[in-house]
Amino acid sequence: MNVQKLVWLEFKQHKSQLISGLLAITLGIAVIVGIRSISVVSEKAVAINLDNLGANILVLPQASNVDNYYSADIDAPTFPEEYVERIATSTIAGVDNMSPKLTRRITINGQKYVLTGILPKNELASKPIWQNSGLFGAELQASCGESPVNEDLGYKDEKLQRKSVDSLAMDDCMMGSSAAQRLTAKEGESVVIEGKTFKVAKVLSETGTIDDDRIFAHLHAVQDLLGIKDQVSAIEIMGCCNAISDGLLGKLRNILPDTRITTIGQIVSTQIQTNKMMNKVSFVFLIIIIFVGGISIGNFMWANVNERRKEIGMFRMIGFSKTIIYQMLLAKAFILGILGGVIGYIIGTAAAMWLGPEFAGLTVNAIPALIFISLLISIAVSLIGAIIPAYLAGKIDPFNNMQEG
Amino acid sequence: MILRVVSLNKKYQHIDGEVDALKDVNFDVNQGDFVTITGSSGSGKTTLLLTLAGLIKSTSGIILFKDFRIDKATDGQLSAFRKNNVGFVMQSFALIPYLTAIENVMLPLAIFNRPKAQKYNAALELLQLVGLDNRKNHLPKELSAGQQQRVAIARALVNNPSLILADEPTGNLDPSLSADILNLLKKINREKKVTMLMVTHSPAAAEFGNTRIHLQNGRIDNIFSKEIKMNLEAVIN
Numbered sequence: 201m202n203v204q205k206l207v208w209l210e211f212k213q214h215k216s217q218l219i220s221g222l223l224a225i226t227l228g229i230a231v232i233v234g235i236r237s238i239s240v241v242s243e244k245a246v247a248i249n250l251d252n253l254g255a256n257i258l259v260l261p262q263a264s265n266v267d268n269y270y271s272a273d274i275d276a277p278t279f280p281e282e283y284v285e286r287i288a289t290s291t292i293a294g295v296d297n298m299s300p301k302l303t304r305r306i307t308i309n310g311q312k313y314v315l316t317g318i319l320p321k322n323e324l325a326s327k328p329i330w331q332n333s334g335l336f337g338a339e340l341q342a343s344c345g346e347s348p349v350n351e352d353l354g355y356k357d358e359k360l361q362r363k364s365v366d367s368l369a370m371d372d373c374m375m376g377s378s379a380a381q382r383l384t385a386k387e388g389e390s391v392v393i394e395g396k397t398f399k400v401a402k403v404l405s406e407t408g409t410i411d412d413d414r415i416f417a418h419l420h421a422v423q424d425l426l427g428i429k430d431q432v433s434a435i436e437i438m439g440c441c442n443a444i445s446d447g448l449l450g451k452l453r454n455i456l457p458d459t460r461i462t463t464i465g466q467i468v469s470t471q472i473q474t475n476k477m478m479n480k481v482s483f484v485f486l487i488i489i490i491f492v493g494g495i496s497i498g499n500f501m502w503a504n505v506n507e508r509r510k511e512i513g514m515f516r517m518i519g520f521s522k523t524i525i526y527q528m529l530l531a532k533a534f535i536l537g538i539l540g541g542v543i544g545y546i547i548g549t550a551a552a553m554w555l556g557p558e559f560a561g562l563t564v565n566a567i568p569a570l571i572f573i574s575l576l577i578s579i580a581v582s583l584i585g586a587i588i589p590a591y592l593a594g595k596i597d598p599f600n601n602m603q604e605g
Numbered sequence: 606m607i608l609r610v611v612s613l614n615k616k617y618q619h620i621d622g623e624v625d626a627l628k629d630v631n632f633d634v635n636q637g638d639f640v641t642i643t644g645s646s647g648s649g650k651t652t653l654l655l656t657l658a659g660l661i662k663s664t665s666g667i668i669l670f671k672d673f674r675i676d677k678a679t680d681g682q683l684s685a686f687r688k689n690n691v692g693f694v695m696q697s698f699a700l701i702p703y704l705t706a707i708e709n710v711m712l713p714l715a716i717f718n719r720p721k722a723q724k725y726n727a728a729l730e731l732l733q734l735v736g737l738d739n740r741k742n743h744l745p746k747e748l749s750a751g752q753q754q755r756v757a758i759a760r761a762l763v764n765n766p767s768l769i770l771a772d773e774p775t776g777n778l779d780p781s782l783s784a785d786i787l788n789l790l791k792k793i794n795r796e797k798k799v800t801m802l803m804v805t806h807s808p809a810a811a812e813f814g815n816t817r818i819h820l821q822n823g824r825i826d827n828i829f830s831k832e833i834k835m836n837l838e839a840v841i842n
């Protein structure tokens with residue numbers, strides 16, 4: 201028997217009351233962890249070379265959600281693939297490259313993936329009608345050079361979404377690294393997607409974005425598979441910087457009704473705003489849990505101290521000093537803090553991993569480092585909340601035991 | 606002499622006015638004495654015991670435990686004094702409900718830095734002394750009132766105190782159990798040479814003391830000592 205053992209025995213004794221004391225702090229930590237887990241992913245998504253993207257135009261259906269650049273096209277409504285031709289045959293200048301896409305969420309063996317149909321370069325180029333338009337000749341760097349600043353920082357836009365693919369057979373697919381891992385698929389093997397067998401032509405290297413969970417296949421194969429004939433959910437266009445400032449977006453809007461045309465740069469900056477807001481929200485939550493969590497732990501500890509007045513009086517009677525009484529109560533608060541931090545982390549991470557794909561189209565991974573921050577916040581809040589009850593416990597008259605009859 | 610009380614006064618402050626709970630109390634206690642304190646309800650018995658333990662601050666007067674001034678000590682000094690020298694037995698037993706019998710006995714040792722096994726063995730030995738080693742893993746609610754008080758007595762002894770303060774230890778027990786507990790306290794007093802101060806209502810229980818103090822309205826109105834009586838008888842004869 202020592203003081204720690206005593207604290208632990210008491211703690212176990214009253215574990216059914218814990219929920220009330222821990223609720224606020226656990227939920228607070230869960231919210232912070234959840235927001236942080238999601239915003240880390242979405243910050244990763246914008247950690248791309250903005251300057252390179254500046255010339256990228258995204259054509260989306262009118263009703264699509266453009267809050268998130270990486271998921272803007274997922275499950276978006278569709279528009280006719282024929283729009284590609286409309287742009288190609290128009291007289292609009294400054295369009296360098298086009299890449300139509302159809303993206304849908306699919307399930308394989310009960311797990312979620314994102315399937316994106318893309319049109320390889322050779323197929324676009326082979327369409328006779330576009331041959332004369334000079335669409336695919338020029339490289340972009342000439343018109344939209346890389347900013348030297350970004351080069352210094354080591355940014356490189358290596359995400360597949362930005363790269364065009366030279367060729368892709370109708371029954372080939374390419375897999376993001378994490379999709380391949382989850383399906384245990386290797387290059388050259390075959391995999392069944394929505395009832396059709398595809399050969400894994402390539403496993404892509406990790407990007408840290410939702411692309412890692414994507415499976416890319418031929419646009420027309422995907423259209424067939426999903427029964428969305430001749431429809432796409434997005435067209436990406438490489439435009440020249442000068443052309444964009446000359447009103448390229450407006451010209452495109454004129455010929456493509458019911459679409460939302462925006463530069464990727466705009467979407468990304470919207471997303472940066474969203475991220476900033478999320479960080480603000482989690483800061484506000486931090487303040488809230490420090491107050492609500494601290495008060496609720498303090499309230500719980502105070503109820504506990506009151507219930508144990510006789511017991512604490514007894515401790516004082518047999519020679520426990522005030523310091524030991526403080527230590528016992530703070531030790532209890534410490535255990536509460538650990539529980540709140542761990543449970544909050546688990547709930548927050550689980551919620552983010554479940555809600556991320558469901559609502560934002562982001563694959564959220566657990567961030568182990570957050571457990572330390574959760575523990576730190578939770579323990580600090582618990583200890584602060586317990587200070588006043590512990591102080592009052594030290595003041596309990598030791599002789600209550602003797603005076604009642 | 607282990608305890609000396611000189612001109613002890615205790616006034617309680619109360620909204621209804623001051624209460625003179627102890628008035629000019631003087632007495633000495635020798636090592637190994639069994640002192641019983643009687644008096645009607647409200648006469649100041651409990652107050653006296655608590656003041657001796659340093660659990661209540663006296664208003665004036667001197668309390669000496671060996672050469673330690675209880676009346677002048679700080680809270681920390683008093684905690685250490687109780688930890689090392691005093692055992693308590695209460696009318697209400699005051700066992701911790703979530704601790705087993707042996708854990709309750711070990712409780713005062715929680716703040717001693719000793720090996721686990723040593724603490725356990727000390728507690729077990731005392732449970733044997735009070736005849737409850739076969740109930741060591743029982744919770745208080747699984748013990749009878751008499752058994753609970755025995756556990757409390759074992760707890761009072763575990764820190765090897767030189768002084769046991771007992772406030773109506775048999776107040777909650779029926780007469781036959783009371784006799785058991787009183788005999789146990791007497792045995793401890795005799796065999797372990799522990800000085801005993803016991804507050805009691807019952808005249809029969811008071812007979813156990815070799816020194817008997819009677820309080821009335823906070824004053825000692827009668828103090829009886831077997832030794833003095835024996836000495837007087839010797840002088841007379």
Ligand SMILES: Nc1ncnc2c1ncn2[C@@H]1O[C@H](COP(=O)(O)OP(=O)(O)O)[C@@H](O)[C@H]1O
Pocket residue numbers: 617618619624625626644645646647648649650651652653
């Ligand atoms: N905390 C207190 N505040 C005010 N008066 C008290 C307090 N405790 C005891 N008293 C009064 O002091 C007197 C002695 O009480 P106490 O020592 O408990 O008597 P006893 O134990 O002999 O019954 C009583 O008149 C009681 O009302």
Ligand SMILES: [Mg+2]
Pocket residue numbers: 603650651652
């Ligand atoms: Mg009393």
